[in-house]
Structure formats: C-alpha cells, structure tokens
Amino acid sequence: MGRSPCCCHDANVKKGPWGEEEDKALVEHIQRHGGHVGSWRSLPKAAGLNRCGKSCRLRWTNYLRPDIKRGNFSDDEERLIIRLHAALGNRWSTIATHLEGRTDNEIKNYWNTHIKKKLLRMGIDPVTHQRLPPDLLLLDGGAGHLAPPAVLSPEAALLSAAASLGSLDTTLRQVQLLQNLLNAITSTDGVVAAACLMASNLAATTNATKNSSSIAPNFQEQMNMLAHASYQLPDYLRDVPSFAEQDMAQQLNTITTAPVLRSSADSAESNQQIDQRCSAAELAPAETYPQEVAAAVDRPMQDLANLEPLELPNLCSLEFDPFWKDILESNFSS
DNA sequence: AATAATGCCAACCGCGCGAAT
DNA sequence: GATTCGCGCGGTTGGCATTAT
Structure with a gap:
C-alpha cells in the first residue's frame, strides 16, 4: 500500500490567520534544524503546531522566510514582471525565481491588483500583451471602472x-x-x-x-x-518565443543562469542580460x-x-506618468 | 458620522506530477 | 504495476483596510 494519510484532512488542525506564537514556533523549529525543513508533513508535530504541513509550508515560503523582501515593487521589478509574464504567462513560481526576495504569491497578487489594471487602462491586453482593439479600450473619467468584457470577432x-x-x-x-x-x-x-x-x-x-x-x-x-x-507586438514581446524557449531549456537543464535582481545597483545589468536574450530571436x-x-x-x-x-x-492619464509613458512610447510609437 | 464600495493580500483549495510504498 | 501521498503550483476566497458616497 501507499503512504500513511496526510494531516490536512484532519478536522482538528487549525486553519486561518497565523498567530505570533505559531510564527515563532515555526521559525524556531526551522532555525533549530539549520534552516532545513525536511518533511513538511512531519514538521507540525515536531514543532508543536496544530497546523497542516501544507499550511506551515505556505506560511514559511510566503511570509516567514528570512530572505523575503518586503515593501513596494520597484520600477525595475515591475518592468521585469511585465516582460517575464509576457514570456511565461501565469507561471508565477518561475517568474519569482527571477526576482530575489519576492514570492510567487506576492508577484501574483501584485500583478492582479496593480499591473493588470494599469495595462488595461493603457489599452494593452494583460493576457496577450497585445494592444486592445479600440472598442475594448477603457475610457478615462469612468471613475476607474472597467469596460464590460467583450469579444471582438x-x-x-x-x-x-x-x-x-x-x-x-x-x-x-x-x-x-x-x-x-x-x-x-x-x-x-x-x-x-x-x-x-x-x-x-x-x-x-x-x-x-x-x-x-x-x-x-x-x-x-x-x-x-x-x-x-x-502580430503587432510591443517591443518587449517581439522576441518572446525565443525567451520562453530559453526559459524552458533552462528548467530542463536545471541550470539557474537566469538574471536575478539582487539590488538596485546591478539591476540594470540584469535587465540588460534579458534584453540580450530577447534580442537573439528573429521574426x-x-x-x-x-x-x-x-x-x-x-x-x-x-x-x-x-x-x-x-x-x-482617449487613453487614460497614465500616458502622462513617466514610467508608463516610457513603456507606451517604446512599445507603441508609430 | 454611517454605510457601501473597492482595494488589497494572506491563506486556502484543488489539481497534476513525481516519488514512495 | 498499482496505489497513495508529498509537494509545488495557479486560482480563488475571506476578511481587514481604505476610500467614496
């Protein structure tokens, strides 16, 4: 037979927000083991937590991990996310590997609550990264309401x-x-x-x-x-197929040579590396x-x-925002 | 000031894949 | 080889905070 059952279906395990004591117990347990978790399944019992191992893993990877970077996303990070999303789609975990200190959950949330809306307001489809047809552009002055979803044949x-x-x-x-x-x-x-x-x-x-x-x-x-x-694509997507293929090859080879944003000081170099990778493809x-x-x-x-x-x-006022103005001009200038 | 609407994000849910038995 | 589970992933939700009316 297979393994013994997981604790996740146990009705007695606690769910919901984590308390300070629980956080402390989880962190101390992992620190006692030199930062190595081992089996998440067996961790709750060993750490004295009435939680599912899955819940512990999420709490650790998304919140308690010491290398997590808190705070707002920088412009460089935002640009990188847009570009990576264009190449990889909703593969948040893969995207997160390119942004040190950011979790897939954090990037996913940031995408859904900030970037997606900005792209829509700019007239760019956040799924395809292509320009929306005029009928689907969002009207400025609409109190931020989105246009009703529509499919244009x-x-x-x-x-x-x-x-x-x-x-x-x-x-x-x-x-x-x-x-x-x-x-x-x-x-x-x-x-x-x-x-x-x-x-x-x-x-x-x-x-x-x-x-x-x-x-x-x-x-x-x-x-x-x-x-x-x-296709008429934004510049940052023009060579996406090559970029995506390279990323897949990287995963297959389990070689982590992809550029990582380590600090604002060398972020420019990392973006340059990505530019080089993207520019390698041909139409x-x-x-x-x-x-x-x-x-x-x-x-x-x-x-x-x-x-x-x-x-x-009319496109929204984001056109006059320096950051988005730069993206608009570089991608859609005629 | 009260209420409603919206924004935000931590946490949960369910699924697929690979590993363990 | 079949069964079962651990893990990681993307999608979704619940609830608190903030803003609008």
Whole structure:
C-alpha cells in the first residue's frame, strides 16, 4: 500500500490567520534544524503546531522566510514582471525565481491588483500583451471602472475599422482589402487575431494621421506588419518565443543562469542580460504566410488624404506618468 | 458620522506530477 | 504495476483596510 494519510484532512488542525506564537514556533523549529525543513508533513508535530504541513509550508515560503523582501515593487521589478509574464504567462513560481526576495504569491497578487489594471487602462491586453482593439479600450473619467468584457470577432473588428475610417469611397477599398486579407488567412486562429489587431491598429493610425496627407504609407506599413510578423507586438514581446524557449531549456537543464535582481545597483545589468536574450530571436519568415497575403500587400494603395477625423476613446492619464509613458512610447510609437 | 464600495493580500483549495510504498 | 501521498503550483476566497458616497 501507499503512504500513511496526510494531516490536512484532519478536522482538528487549525486553519486561518497565523498567530505570533505559531510564527515563532515555526521559525524556531526551522532555525533549530539549520534552516532545513525536511518533511513538511512531519514538521507540525515536531514543532508543536496544530497546523497542516501544507499550511506551515505556505506560511514559511510566503511570509516567514528570512530572505523575503518586503515593501513596494520597484520600477525595475515591475518592468521585469511585465516582460517575464509576457514570456511565461501565469507561471508565477518561475517568474519569482527571477526576482530575489519576492514570492510567487506576492508577484501574483501584485500583478492582479496593480499591473493588470494599469495595462488595461493603457489599452494593452494583460493576457496577450497585445494592444486592445479600440472598442475594448477603457475610457478615462469612468471613475476607474472597467469596460464590460467583450469579444471582438474579426468581422466586428473590420466593421469597427470601417466605421472609424468614415464613409469615403477611398476608404472602402481599404476595408475591402482588409476583408480579402481576412478571408485569405482565417484558417489560422493566430492570424485572425492579427487581422483583428491590424484592423484596430489601422483605426488608430488613421486617428494619429488624420491631418496628414500621407496616410497611405502608414496603411502599407500595417500590411507589411501583418505579412511579415503576423502580430503587432510591443517591443518587449517581439522576441518572446525565443525567451520562453530559453526559459524552458533552462528548467530542463536545471541550470539557474537566469538574471536575478539582487539590488538596485546591478539591476540594470540584469535587465540588460534579458534584453540580450530577447534580442537573439528573429521574426517569423514572410514565406510562412499564404501567398494571398503577399498578393494583397502588393496591391497599390489608395490616397487617403481626405479621411474624416476618427473618434476614438482617449487613453487614460497614465500616458502622462513617466514610467508608463516610457513603456507606451517604446512599445507603441508609430 | 454611517454605510457601501473597492482595494488589497494572506491563506486556502484543488489539481497534476513525481516519488514512495 | 498499482496505489497513495508529498509537494509545488495557479486560482480563488475571506476578511481587514481604505476610500467614496
């Protein structure tokens, strides 16, 4: 037969917040054993605690461990978390290994309560790290309320782009081009998403250049972007696949060579190392995309000089915050 | 001042994987 | 080989603190 049962299902073990005496007992027990826990299962009894071993482990790893760094997250840590999340997703424990003194629980909480909201308010999807379509941007002045969740279909994205472009005949041809493009590439979900993004980006580009006589190059740029990279990603994500693969390889080899933020003094160097790792990858080759895409891109562009001004939601005031302004400009400058 | 709404985070829950039996 | 558990993980919750009305 297998092992003996765990204490966690015992109704008599205490749950809920830890008291000072319990903390003291746990810390002293671990210190008596030279900082080595051994078996968490047997620890509560040995330490004189009426707790489940699992509860002891959580209390120690998330709160009592002596190397835990308390206090607010620095800008460097925040940037690193964003970048790591882009590469690794919700793998909080892996992310935590890159930030010395921070626990997975702490990072997870910080992400959910701070960073996620900031990204949303900036118009960035915190899950995909891609720019949200205009329809899903959060409106400033809404007392901080989030927009209702919504899913924008490719067709809706195109309609949105069309509406944003106004009713001029010349723009309809652009939208028709988008439609053709979409029809050609809807066999791949990821590229559909890219088409959605491009449609929204087109709308944003239109807004940005509403007083310019040279919108056509911008549109061409959007087309090229889709054809050659399929996604418009923030700079910090452009080489994420390589970064993620490297991280996986690291885990497989159980080699902990990843940069760790040890102090503000050498944090810049650590970030530089990450930059180097991220910049090692290359964009997907254009030939991996259907020929129809290339054909669409090669069509002559119409002059869109007389476009109607575009009504788009305003981004929130975070754009004027130095830290977030830096991220916005570096990732989404057109 | 009272109440409601929201923010925050420590702790819990349940699951998957690998190890022990 | 089958069974059972320890451990670690990500998701969720409960309750206190703070802010808004």
